[in-house]
Amino acid sequence: MSLSLDIKFFLLFLLIIQVTPLNTRTFLDDVGCEIVQYPPEILGPVPHLKECLSTINSLVVYPGDPNYYESIKTFNCRYSYFPVVIIYVTNILDIQLSIYCANTLKIPVTARSGGHSFEEYGNGGRNGVMVIDVKEFNQVSIDKETNTAIIGAGNRLIHIYRKLNQAGFLFPAGTCLLVGIGGYATGGGYGFVARKYGMSSDNVISAEMVTANGSFLSSINSTHHSDLFFALRGAGNAGYGIITSFTFKIYPIPPIVTAINISYVSEQVDLLFMSIAKVAKNLSDKLTPDIRILSENDRLYIGSFYGVFLGSAEEAKSAVNELIELTEPAFTKFVELSWEEAVEKSPRFERQPFKSTSYVIAPPGLSREGLKFLRNFINNIECTTKALFYLMGGAINKFSVNSSAFMHRDSLYMLQMAMHLEGHNKEVQDKCFEKHLQFSQEFRAKYAIYFSYQNYIDRNLQNWETRYYGHHFPRLVETKRKYDPNNLFNWAQSIPIKFS
């Protein structure tokens, strides 16, 4: 009997599947991110979990379920990590029950909001954890009398901006609209209006959270659980519990804003940075710009100064007049628009494999030598890399270093070196990655100060504890021990319960 061609192919396919070890089988998802099939070892606790979680109402996804791979897609797809269960919690009781099961079965727990962690900590950053996804906690309740809003911890920034906008308000948050507020505002949160109103965490008035013993703390603020309130604003995404909502200060939207784009050709980039060092101190806090340096390959404009000015084009021009006179840029554009348009115009980034590192640069800024070193790296690395300098100052410095766990005040820039790995094979990716780490070590030692920004989390960073949290680290460990003594919420860079 002869088999049809289709059946032969099918049998061949089955044979290939059988001889390929489970944990090395890979496939590409819709944006070309490689996914390795979950390793069978993670399945051990599944039957016990199914029994323990049988009474909860929320959606529970296990390895092997049809929507499992969809449920573990995070923004950075450099690695794949495989949770043992993902629970899309819809109410506090289900969070408490999930935590009870995790404690009973000794399974580590991680919270997930927007899935934009640089190191995929939203999936635990390793295999076999319980992910409590809070995306259903997406309320935005606005109080126009007190200029405050209660914001569910599972909201993406775009949803919050839109809701607030409808009521005539804004809040200090980032330019990447799909980031989750749960992981963003808890690690500082730099964004559109940081120099006007401070970091996002500076604008949190209170929070609600479920702790490791299942207690629901409904008012964490400057008078109740003030130790936790301190920790959550800067280290709240580092393993204290499952935050369910925040109360934020919100601000009236200005009638008009102006998008500024000032660009420079390669020869002008040094002058741009030397000039910013001069003008930054007196720059209006209505402007929170980032300054970018790109690779010289195939581009005309290598340096750019971007920002949204809270006011008219005329005011915006006058705010950057000194910089323009000093630098004579190759290109300038000032576009008046509504706040809503400015927000909506922000680029949406696709899920992708990448590696970022971060640095804090003190006034007066990078030396010429430092700039040369950085540009040399960007121009010669095979994987597209850009340097993003976020200008600090203004309201960020009005909050004291000891007001919260976010301690990077009085610096000139936070710098992100963002390396895109997509489109390269594994060998090239690994080479780029290694070169990035070498660059990082030397650049950090020679040209940056000691600290680093915790929202741009980097698992290769040595001494991350004090680089992210400085002298607050012992206090954060003490608070962690108080609220999570058995270290239920733990991963590579969560706050530990003791000093190692």
Ligand SMILES: Cc1cc2nc3c(=O)[nH]c(=O)nc-3n(C[C@H](O)[C@H](O)[C@H](O)COP(=O)(O)OP(=O)(O)OC[C@H]3O[C@@H](n4cnc5c(N)ncnc54)[C@H](O)[C@@H]3O)c2cc1C
């Ligand atoms: C494309 C892109 C653009 C970005 N732009 C900016 C920017 O402009 N400014 C800036 O400051 N940062 C920016 N970031 C960094 C971003 O703020 C952090 O990666 C942040 O942690 C992502 O939060 P998330 O909720 O989306 O991620 P997730 O992966 O869901 O979570 C990140 C971390 O926060 C914890 N967490 C999440 N929700 C909760 C919760 N409810 N309770 C307790 N812990 C929680 C998770 O356990 C995890 O450790 C950007 C990141 C990306 C990928």
